[in-house]
Amino acid sequence: MNLAKPNPTLVEVLTTEVAEKRTDPLTGHRSLFALRSFEPGETIHEFSAKATHTTPNFLTVQVGENKHIELFPEYLECINHSCNPNCLFDTTRMELVALAHIEPGDEFVFFYPSAEWDMDQPFQCHCGSLHCLGMIGGARYLARETASRYRFTDFIQSRLRR
Template sequence: MRHESHVQETSFHAGGKGYNALRALKVGEVVSPLTGRIRVGAPTVYSVQVSRDEHLDPENLHFLNHSCVPNTFLDTEASHVIAIRPIAEGEPLSFFYPSTEWEMGNPFPCACGATACLGTITGASALPAVVLEGYALNAHIRELLAERDATGALVRD
């Protein structure tokens, strides 16, 4: 099934390029397909981790920004981006990078401005389970988290 994308590249905001909603979106609505070339290896600044060892280069979403209070979720199993809360027309679109990334290829200081901002974004591996419980996570991140916590590995605060 082909899904129409409801994002457009916009001018610079929050320190870089981004996408804004072309129209209002409802919770659960598909915002965009998640497509691209799959590769194995280290993550890049634009890749999305879709399994333990695979990364997707989603050319249509290179500038989907991070937020600690996101309005979309990249569902790597269903291969689409969905709205996880109502999104107003023109609102910047964002997702929670650790929902797909175990370890970031390029960690960065978050500039989302949310009260609950996590600071430096390095991937799910560096976050306590109690923090991640508040987010939608992809299956590979949930599995890696369960394995990490079962081994008693230390987590950086």
């Protein structure tokens, strides 16, 4: 037994077939990491609605006008935002889809406005990506030029075209 090793109980870990959920017990911050590689366009996991709400909250994904779902399996709600996303919640196919090549150990990250028109809790992003947008409030606040660089759900895409 090597006592110099970091104590694994410092981070709570839940492992599924494709992902590992890590919870920081001090901050409660949750994140989801890939356990295998994915190619762009590949389905990472199917999802369904555990519950449906008429208003958004910080855990829901928007699937339509006044229609916001809680995700099942629940660990998918641990996927954090990045302005440089590697996956998308495709709410037409109800599949989490890879947007980029993902390596085992990479954190799954999605662009919150890709599936949210007007977020319940806007926040200041510190994702550290080259083109970090700063304030994230939902697709309705994106400049046309910015939006053109991103993939969105069919619902959000239709709202952007209005």
